[in-house]
Amino acid sequence: MELWEHITTFFSAENYTLFIVSIGSGILCLAAGAVGTFTYLRKRALIGDVISHSVLPGIAIAFMLTGVKNPLYFLLGAVVSGLISIWIVDYVQAKSKLKLDTILALTLSVFFGVGVVLLTKIQHGGNAAQSGLDSFLFGKAASMNLLDVKLFSIIALVNVACIAVFLRSFSLISFDESYAKGIGFNVKLLKGFLALLTVMTVAIGVQAVGVVLMAALLITPAAGARYLTNSIPRMLVISGSFGFASGLIGVFISYSGAGMPTGPWIVIVLSAFALVAILFGKKRGVFARRRVKKNNHIKINNENVLKDIYKVGSQGTKTITINELIKKEKYPPKLLISTLKRLEKIDHVGLVRGMIILSDKGRLAAREVIRKHRLWEIYLSKYFQLDADHLHDDAEGIEHVITPEIEIELIKLLERPEKDPHQSEIPY
Amino acid sequence: MSNPTIVEAHNLTVVYGRKPALWNVDFELPEKQVIGIMGPNGSGKSTLLKSIMGVVEPTSGFTKVYDQELSEVRDRVSYVPQRQDIDWDFPASVWDIVSMGRFQKRGLFKKLTAEDKDIITESLEKVNMLGFSKRQISQLSGGQQQRVFLARAIAQQGDLFLMDEPFAGVDIATEEMIISLLKEMKTAGKTLVIVHHDLHTAQSYFDHLVLLNTRLVASGPTQDVFTDQILTDTYGGKLTTIAKISQELENKEFPIRYK
Amino acid sequence: MNDFYIIFTASLVAINCALMGSFLVMRRMVMIGDAISHAVLPGIFVAYYVSGSTASIPVLIGAALSGILATLMIEWLTAKARLQSDAAIGIAYTLLFAIGIVLISKFGANADLDQQCVLYGEIEYVSLWLQPIVGGLLLPQQAIILAIVCMVLIIAIAIGYRGLFLTTFDPNFALSTGVAVTFWHYFLMSGVSLTTVVSFESVGAILVIAFLSGPPAIAYLLTEDLKKMLILGCLIGISCSIGGYYAAKWLNVSVSGSISTVIGILFLITFVITSVQKSKLDVITS
Ligand SMILES: Nc1ncnc2c1ncn2[C@@H]1O[C@H](COP(=O)(O)OP(=O)(O)OP(=O)(O)O)[C@@H](O)[C@H]1O
Ligand SMILES: [Mg+2]
Numbered sequence: 001m002e003l004w005e006h007i008t009t010f011f012s013a014e015n016y017t018l019f020i021v022s023i024g025s026g027i028l029c030l031a032a033g034a035v036g037t038f039t040y041l042r043k044r045a046l047i048g049d050v051i052s053h054s055v056l057p058g059i060a061i062a063f064m065l066t067g068v069k070n071p072l073y074f075l076l077g078a079v080v081s082g083l084i085s086i087w088i089v090d091y092v093q094a095k096s097k098l099k100l101d102t103i104l105a106l107t108l109s110v111f112f113g114v115g116v117v118l119l120t121k122i123q124h125g126g127n128a129a130q131s132g133l134d135s136f137l138f139g140k141a142a143s144m145n146l147l148d149v150k151l152f153s154i155i156a157l158v159n160v161a162c163i164a165v166f167l168r169s170f171s172l173i174s175f176d177e178s179y180a181k182g183i184g185f186n187v188k189l190l191k192g193f194l195a196l197l198t199v200m201t202v203a204i205g206v207q208a209v210g211v212v213l214m215a216a217l218l219i220t221p222a223a224g225a226r227y228l229t230n231s232i233p234r235m236l237v238i239s240g241s242f243g244f245a246s247g248l249i250g251v252f253i254s255y256s257g258a259g260m261p262t263g264p265w266i267v268i269v270l271s272a273f274a275l276v277a278i279l280f281g282k283k284r285g286v287f288a289r290r291r292v293k294k295n296n297h298i299k300i301n302n303e304n305v306l307k308d309i310y311k312v313g314s315q316g317t318k319t320i321t322i323n324e325l326i327k328k329e330k331y332p333p334k335l336l337i338s339t340l341k342r343l344e345k346i347d348h349v350g351l352v353r354g355m356i357i358l359s360d361k362g363r364l365a366a367r368e369v370i371r372k373h374r375l376w377e378i379y380l381s382k383y384f385q386l387d388a389d390h391l392h393d394d395a396e397g398i399e400h401v402i403t404p405e406i407e408i409e410l411i412k413l414l415e416r417p418e419k420d421p422h423q424s425e426i427p428y
Numbered sequence: 429m430s431n432p433t434i435v436e437a438h439n440l441t442v443v444y445g446r447k448p449a450l451w452n453v454d455f456e457l458p459e460k461q462v463i464g465i466m467g468p469n470g471s472g473k474s475t476l477l478k479s480i481m482g483v484v485e486p487t488s489g490f491t492k493v494y495d496q497e498l499s500e501v502r503d504r505v506s507y508v509p510q511r512q513d514i515d516w517d518f519p520a521s522v523w524d525i526v527s528m529g530r531f532q533k534r535g536l537f538k539k540l541t542a543e544d545k546d547i548i549t550e551s552l553e554k555v556n557m558l559g560f561s562k563r564q565i566s567q568l569s570g571g572q573q574q575r576v577f578l579a580r581a582i583a584q585q586g587d588l589f590l591m592d593e594p595f596a597g598v599d600i601a602t603e604e605m606i607i608s609l610l611k612e613m614k615t616a617g618k619t620l621v622i623v624h625h626d627l628h629t630a631q632s633y634f635d636h637l638v639l640l641n642t643r644l645v646a647s648g649p650t651q652d653v654f655t656d657q658i659l660t661d662t663y664g665g666k667l668t669t670i671a672k673i674s675q676e677l678e679n680k681e682f683p684i685r686y687k
Numbered sequence: 688m689n690d691f692y693i694i695f696t697a698s699l700v701a702i703n704c705a706l707m708g709s710f711l712v713m714r715r716m717v718m719i720g721d722a723i724s725h726a727v728l729p730g731i732f733v734a735y736y737v738s739g740s741t742a743s744i745p746v747l748i749g750a751a752l753s754g755i756l757a758t759l760m761i762e763w764l765t766a767k768a769r770l771q772s773d774a775a776i777g778i779a780y781t782l783l784f785a786i787g788i789v790l791i792s793k794f795g796a797n798a799d800l801d802q803q804c805v806l807y808g809e810i811e812y813v814s815l816w817l818q819p820i821v822g823g824l825l826l827p828q829q830a831i832i833l834a835i836v837c838m839v840l841i842i843a844i845a846i847g848y849r850g851l852f853l854t855t856f857d858p859n860f861a862l863s864t865g866v867a868v869t870f871w872h873y874f875l876m877s878g879v880s881l882t883t884v885v886s887f888e889s890v891g892a893i894l895v896i897a898f899l900s901g902p903p904a905i906a907y908l909l910t911e912d913l914k915k916m917l918i919l920g921c922l923i924g925i926s927c928s929i930g931g932y933y934a935a936k937w938l939n940v941s942v943s944g945s946i947s948t949v950i951g952i953l954f955l956i957t958f959v960i961t962s963v964q965k966s967k968l969d970v971i972t973s
Binding site for chain 2: 097099289292293296379380383384385386387390394397398400401402403406409410413
């Protein structure tokens with residue numbers, strides 16, 4: 001109940017500012033999640049890290065020049081120093097033998113070092129307004145005022161709008177840069193524009209999570225979203241929503257535990273979201289892939305058993321008993337029984353008092369597997385040098401993988417053969 | 429005249445992730461010959477050399493050298509990796525690189541002896557690079573880099589040489605120099621296995637050919653294997669089905685063998 | 688004397704980092720060093736908290752454990768979950784670092800460790816923990832540990848130089864001659880982890896990365912011999928420590944930040960000079 005009270009106070013009217021702040025943080029994280037989708041897709045996670053660290057000197061210089069904590073000036077400073085860092089990375093990479101990872105680490109640490117020098121200079125300078133500048137290290141959303149939040153939200157929304165408008169172009173350069181160039185896109189301009197959006201997002205995002213953890217805001221929600229969908233627009237939406245929710249929850253937690261920095265909590269919440277997506281993603285998730293593997297084995301067992309039943313049948317002994325099949329010792333009895341039960345369920349076989357009767361559907365399926373097996377043997381023996389005694393083993397594995405399209409292609413390529421290399425008929 | 433077998437691959441399958449790079453490859457290579465390994469890009473040529481050399485572990489099957497496990501005869505085999513796989517901006521001199529050829533004999537912790545140094549000098553001389561021994565490797569041309577690698581392999585003093593594209597990025601003069609050196613080595617009783625790309629020179633360079641396209645398309649004496657039919661099969665579109673099946677295996681996470 | 692203590696400590700960190708960083712630079716693994724230096728935080732904190740002291744053995748164990756945890760996480764994310772490797776590194780270390788910061792802000796008061804010192808270190812205060820060694824000579828506790836690690840690293844590199852050189856330059860060839868490449872990888876990574884952890888305490892995460900990447904990168908631009916690169920890297924690191932310290936004193940700013948800045952400036956100068964020389968050379972040769 002205490003928690004509930006907590007939540008109600010959090011959203012109550014007295015806490016109007018806090019409410020606004022949390023919504024503001026949510027929007028910042030939303031923008032980061034959206035822009036970060038492209039950072040992730042373009043495999044620039046570590047560059048995101050560099051940009052995040054590199055905005056610090058810009059912010060400090062902005063403060064030193066103006067002497068006030070105006071978010072607009074901070075933003076300007078951050079954007080300028082962020083862009084400079086990207087430019088340095090690109091330039092040094094092009095002009096020296098240094099490898100990217102060295103340049104990234106060096107740029108990141110030097111920019112951050114300069115930032116720390118400036119911050120300590122400001123602190124020791126005794127300017128009354130300096131307090132709170134170090135919240136840029138780990139983020140303290142609560143120190144934002146209403147004006148900040150309004151400004152950042154506007155920028156975040158502009159960012160999101162730009163992404164919506166340029167969705168096609170950005171998707172294209174993330175997918176295949178050289179192709180995009182080939183069909184006449186101005187890739188350089190687009191990349192520059194995307195970099196600008198990224199830097200702007202980082203510049204406002206550091207308000208919520210601080211420079212050290214900003215990279216997570218870009219990458220983690222996008223990585224999680226990737227496990228839930230294959231479409232870029234959907235990825236943007238999911239990643240943005242992850243971000244928004246984490247921003248909200250992060251502020252809430254840091255408000256509850258007094259003195260807690262916001263950034264780490266947002267990152268922890270985000271990571272939890274991502275982990276859930278990585279584990280439970282419908283198609284790409286860890287469990288989903290495990291399921292697919294299991295289904296593969298089921299398919300292989302089904303088809304193998306079906307094939308054996310069919311072969312016995314076409315050799316004259318019309319039906320076969322379960323015991324006879326067990327005696328062949330090809331499968332562990334337990335596995336065989338469960339496979340047969342499954343086949344019965346999908347009407348491929350009928351099981352009557354220990355007898356196995358192949359249905360028409362089952363017969364067709366069995367013929368299909370045998371056909372694929374034999375086609376594959378012909379294909380291998382025709383185009384490859386392979387000992388005859390290896391053909392069968394090989395086809396035993398591949399018969400389950402050949403899709404209808406590949407089968408049609410094989411039949412065409414081999415000109416609809418009648419017999420396989422062992423002179424067995426091919427059942428069409 | 430058929431020479432005894434020096435390298436044998438049996439049912440060799442190498443899978444990266446789920447995608448096969450080599451698939452059920454079976455062959456035997458004859459001793460004391462110049463053997464070419466050819467096939468389109470990505471057909472598994474480098475992977476083949478790497479699995480013979482124990483650089484990648486086969487997923488199934490095995491290879492043997494001198495009818496033994498590689499570990500028994502490692503000191504008789506020299507390997508020249510693909511030049512593109514190396515960072516040539518590495519801070520090292522030609523001498524440093526060629527002396528690597530002696531590490532195996534001398535171990536990683538003992539000093540190189542005067543004998544080792546003689547061997548290194550000799551190897552550099554053989555490839556006409558002695559004058560460059562102090563040179564930094566970043567200042568070498570493509571052909572010179574290739575020759576340094578060759579010298580390193582010679583310094584290992586093996587009997588069997590596996591070379592990954594020693595003619596890539598090399599001008600005609602250097603190529604001729606290298607090939608005549610290789611033929612000389614063959615006369616001296618060495619066996620050379622060479623990954624090669626140029627179909628025009630294949631017939632004149634190689635006694636024996638292995639044609640790959642993920643699977644083994646053909647392996648045999650050059651005059652038997654170097655036919656229009658087989659070459660079209662290796663390089664033509666007939667084998668796209670293999671690629672599609674590989675893709676299926678990868679996408680659907682199918683096991684390559686069900687046993 | 689205080690000046691000397693600080694410079695001495697910073698220089699030891701610089702040497703350790705230059706030795707390891709040179710190999711990381713050549714192996715394209717500097718960002719892994721970056722990840723480790725952030726990811727050890729929760730382990731360090733828990734060790735501080737539990738043991739209640741800055742005694743280095745528990746801290747080392749704690750750091751090692753969370754370093755291993757980070758490695759396992761990255762491995763699980765790339766191998767089992769098939770996440771692209773840059774993102775896996777990014778996610779793993781930000782999460783561990785975030786957890787570390789949360790722990791510190793919750794319980795930090797009891798373990799005299801605060802958020803800033805994680806980033807900047809506390810090198811200004813090394814002389815608070817002096818330890819007598821032979822002949823009545825006093826040295827900062829940190830410096831003694833760093834010196835021991837430095838000795839270990841120098842010996843390890845002297846013995847393992849050939850193995851590190853071979854496996855860094857051409858791992859495939861190394862494997863083909865039967866060299867255990869994986870062993871040498873872990874050999875190096877143990878050194879890197881050790882360096883990161885003991886340096887982290889005195890100079891903070893950011894300067895560790897600057898030391899790992901900067902001096903080796905500068906040395907790499909100046910020489911084409913790995914041995915010279917190692918020595919030059921150490922000398923550059925020491926010079927930056929001295930320059931950075933006095934600059935910090937003069938400007939009254941953070942020592943770690945100032946040393947990073949000096950490294951950056953030195954890199955910039957070296958980069959410009961070597962580029963100009965190279966382009967001159969190109970003009971002559973063409
Ligand atoms: N380490 C690796 N991880 C994943 N896939 C790999 C790896 N090495 C090679 N492959 C893939 O395996 C296949 C065969 O590669 P391999 O290098 O053996 O080909 P190749 O015949 O030497 O090609 P090239 O002519 O380009 O040198 C390619 O599809 C390649 O992408
Ligand atoms: Mg190759």
